[in-house]
Amino acid sequence: MKPLVEILPDKCTNCFTCVRICPVKAIRAVPNGLSPEININRCIGCGACVDSCAPNAIEYRSSIEEAKNILKLNKEVAAIVSTGIAAEFDDITDYRKFVQMIKSLGIAHVYELSFGADLIAMKYLNLFSDFKGRYYITSFDPVVVNYIEKYHPNLINNLTPFISPKIAMAKVIHKKHGDKAKIIYIGSNIADKDEILLYNDDGKIDCMIIFPELRKLFKEFNIDENIVDYSDFDAPLGFKGSLYPLRNGLIQAADIDENLLTTHVISVEGKTAMLESIREFENNVKVIHRHLHVTYGNALSGPGITSRGNKLLKEHLIIKYANKRIKNFFRAEWYNDLDEYGSLDFKRSYKANDQRLPPPPKEKIEEALQILGKKDDDYSNCQQCGYSTCEEFAVDMAKGIVVPEMCHAYAVRNTKNYDESLKELNEKITKTRKALQESEEKVRSEHDSAHQAQELTNAILDNLRAGIVVVDYQLKIVKANNTFSRILGEEAREINEVIPGLVGADLKKLFSPEIYNLFSFVITNSEPIDTRDVIHNDSLLNLSIFPIVENQLAGGIVRDMKAPEVQRAEVIKRVSEVIDKNLEMVQQIGFLMGEGASDIEKMLNSVIKFYEQDKPK
Ligand code: SF4
Ligand code: SF4
Incomplete structure (x- = not known):
């Protein structure tokens, strides 16, 4: 069976309201944005979280399908109806209409809860009249019983030892119709859905539906006030037990003395009143000397009733209804009924189910306060978290019930930090974007300059009379000028037209091994080769090879020695070298041969002059 209440994570917005509102901290906030548990x-x-x-x-937990199944499979179904129906169906002019509407669902017998309330009220009267020094807490509200069993287990022997009015009424019905009769209870306290599960004997109620569920069934079965006749409740009818949903309704039903000067009973209602009065009862009952008639008070304002609010109006409607019922009341019959059913066993016992959490270690509380940013003298106690003090909040944080995000000051501080981080991040993004733009401009301008430089270099290279080639370690051409392809011959010139600069061409296919091995040598050894004459096809080429990047790139200057301009320059260069190299020897020859030697020098110089004059300008 599903739990009485559950959270649907898909719909949850993590507002923590339910964590704050739960009177017994049964809901735990979960960190990292997950839904509470x-x-x-x-x-x-109590149903406070639902509301x-x-x-x-x-x-x-919905009971609509369960109710429909019972109605489908059984003819002998009885309903017990809480007086709260008068507050729920304030739009229905005569209560006999909603009795017939309930019967129209397929329910054979409709009983008032109020007779069960009368029976239990009598029990209270007897007990309080002869209580033998033990003070009691009334046990008609299952929320109160749950609270005592779980959070004040020391008080279970102070709970009145009687079943609730609805179970008492179920016993009456089973006595009348037999154990096999199916019973549906219609009320407004969702805790009753779990309470009925405790009874499997003659107090068994098979299903409990709350008023909004009853409305849904009416809608589904098209049942409306206007299409039904009047019908009355089945006997036994109730008397002042009709006042049961009101704070002191059961006390009044039992005619228990409520005179403040003489009464032995204090009646309280509401969440805070329940929590505080039970705590006080535990601590001070020896002084107070009163029984406690207490209810959580959700019968007219919880999720079991369709419209919230207007509590006074609802109380008025119940009193009006009770008066109407009492007008046609036959006391003699009621006494007979009390005689007939008053001897049923209405006793019950309770079982402690201690759910109190042990107090957390002091260090854990201090750690929590530190996380919250609370210093010794700096507890704001703003109560926005739902706790009276920062310390109480820290205690529950140490117990794992709340998370720091529920602290308003912590959340504001974190939001500030978050805002600041966001601002910093935005500034960084703006700066980065600006730097990126600047660097893009720089790259673009550098690219333009490089492009211009490249074009300039290409123009210079292409106009050189020497062939220039750059090759990589695989002897693939990285760059070559036009003169290089011209020197290599027709085939290389054609390739150069398709692939300018012969980029990617294999040097090994253009030169003989004797030549391309010279390039390999320079790349491998990083040593230049200066002016080496080689034969390529029918040409005499002069090569100078130099390393550019160690083991990666080498450059070559290739001159066709048959080209006229090269020939002239080369003759000049080489004659100059001869002169330089042999000057000393010539001088010695001159010294030995006298004037004749200077004539040889003059002759050689005139050769140089001749070639220099013929040099293209
Ligand atoms: S009240 Fe609880 S379940 Fe509902 S949205 Fe807020 S955190 Fe989620
Ligand atoms: S029903 Fe009441 S006690 Fe249970 S979780 Fe919701 S608020 Fe807490």
Whole structure:
């Protein structure tokens, strides 16, 4: 069976309202943006979380299908109806209409809860009249019973030892119709959905539906006030037990003395009143000397009733209804019924189910306060977290019930930090974008300059009379000028037209091994080769090879020695070398041969002059 209440993570917006509102901290906030978790063992079934959740992410267990199944499979179905129906169906003019509407669902017998309330009220009267020194807490509200069993287990022996009015009424019905009769309870307290599961004997109720579920069934079966006749409740009818949904309704039903000067009973209602009065009862009952009649008070304002608010109006409607019922009341019959059913066993016992959490170690609380940024004298105690003090919040943080994000100051500080980080990040992005633009401009301008330089270099290279070639370690041409392809011959010139610069051409296919091995040598050894004459096809070439990048690139200057301009320059160069190299020897010859030697020098110089004059300008 599904738990009484559960969170639907898809709908949850992580607002933590449910964590703050749960009176017993059965809902634990989960860090990292996950939905809170309900610990159903700690839950007391008050329904406050269901009502508090704005996006309707908390659901109670629906019993509609269960009710429909019971109606489908059984003819002898009885309903017990809480007086709260008068507050729910304020639009229905006569209660006899909604009795018939309920019967129209296929329910054979409709009983008032109020007779069961009368029976239990009598029990309270007897107990309080002869209580033998033990003070009691009334046990008609399952939320209160759950709370005591789980959070004040020391008080279970102070709970009135009686079943609730609905179970008492179920016993009456089973006595009347036999154990096999199926019973559906219609009320407004969602905790009743779990309470009925405790009984499997003659107090068994098979299903409990709350008023909004009853409305859904009416809608589904097209049941409307205008299409049904009047019908009355089945006997036994109730008396002042009709006041049961009101704070002191059961006390009044039992005619228990409520005079403040003489009464032995204090009646309280509401979440805070329940929590505080039970705590006080535990601590101070020896002084107070009163019984506690207490209810959580969600019967007229919880998820079990369709419209919230207007509590006074709802109380008025119940009192009006009770008066109407009492007008046609036959006291003699009621006494007979009390005689007939008053001897049923209405006793019950309780079982401690301690769900109190042990106090966390001091260091954990201090650690929590530190995370929250609370210093010794700096507790704002703003209460926006739902706790009275920062320290109480830190205690629950240490217990793992709340997370720091629920602290307003912490959240604001973190939002500030987040905002600042965001601002810094934005500034960084702006700076980066600007730097990127500048660097793009720089790259573009450098690219333009490089392009211009490249074009200039190409123009210079192409106009050189020497062939220039650059090759990589695989002897693939990286760059060659036009003169290089011209020197190599027709085939190389044609390739150069298709692939300018002979880029990627294999030097090994253009030169003989004798030549390309010279390039390999320079690349491998990083040693230049200066002016080496080689034969290529029918040409005499002069090569100078030099390393550019060690083991990677080498450059070559190739001159065709048959080209006229090369021939002249070469003759000049080489004659100059002869003169330089042999000057000393010539001088010695001159010294030995006298004037004749200077004539030889003059002759050689005149050769140089001749060639220089003929040099193209
Ligand atoms: S109140 Fe609803 S939306 Fe908010 S945390 Fe709880 S389940 Fe989620
Ligand atoms: S039903 Fe009540 S006790 Fe249970 S989780 Fe919701 S608020 Fe807490």
